[in-house]
Amino acid sequence: MSNVNGALEQARAKAQELHKQILATLGKDQANVRANAESLSAQAHELARSVKGLGDNQQADAKQRLNDAASVLEGLAGDAKSLASASQAELKAKNEAAVHRARAAALKLSQALAAKRASAQLIHS
């Protein structure tokens, strides 16, 4: 797991953790997935809110990626919530969609972090 010194690092770590949690539910029984759905949705929604707030202090490139990440996380919150009411037939596809969305959120945050680090290195060089 990455270090979590900065707010952006923390946000990425939380998105990585969400990906881990959703991945872990793949292949599990419906009751287990449903039991976790509300919690995952709430975590994604909270992270989206927190990520939106981070954009104000970043350069344009990082800011754009953070906005993208927040949108993806809101979508993930919806995906996760829909797992609670999904039929058995729908569950696998919806769960996989949530995994992809969590991966996309982690990637956007990782890209924002890279942009921030590149900017900091330019300033120090």
Next chain:
Amino acid sequence: MDNYVAIVLDNDQKSYEALHALWNLDSNGDVTVHGAAVVHRDKFGYVNVATKDTDPGLRTAIGVGIGALLGALAGPIGAAAGASIAAGTAAGIGAAAGGVAGLTADAAKSDQHDQAAFETDFVLPNGKSAVIAEVSEQWTTPIDTMASRFGGKVYRRSKSDIQNDAWFSPDYPEYLYPYDYEPQYA
């Protein structure tokens, strides 16, 4: 610069250690790792991805995606070196590499296997393991130095270069793990 890298190592253990070392570079802020996975090529030429998932469908998807990414990393080198293989067929080669990675030996057609073996051999010879990763790096020294510590060889292509390849699919890097993980083979 945004790059895809393959760090080719002698065995699985070294790959696991290199994977963790790569994420340590990320933790230190030396590079930013967007995703990484460990793959192994057995003595018969079949590529397996070390995942942490037990779901068979996802394992196959991961195999297809990362196998294809491996083919994309070889890219023009494989196409240029293969006198009998035109550059335009590289799409098929990359896809075949993915198929071989994700499926059992008897499920892959022999001609696909031959093509995949040809292409990926430039990056991952039989019996070797590798860490495949998508990274942002300001300079190549941190990863190159880390790889040399494990006796590894680094292959690197820019993300934009790979994305411009006719056969690239944005789904390929989807299956790289966005964090450090404990690799396991099926």
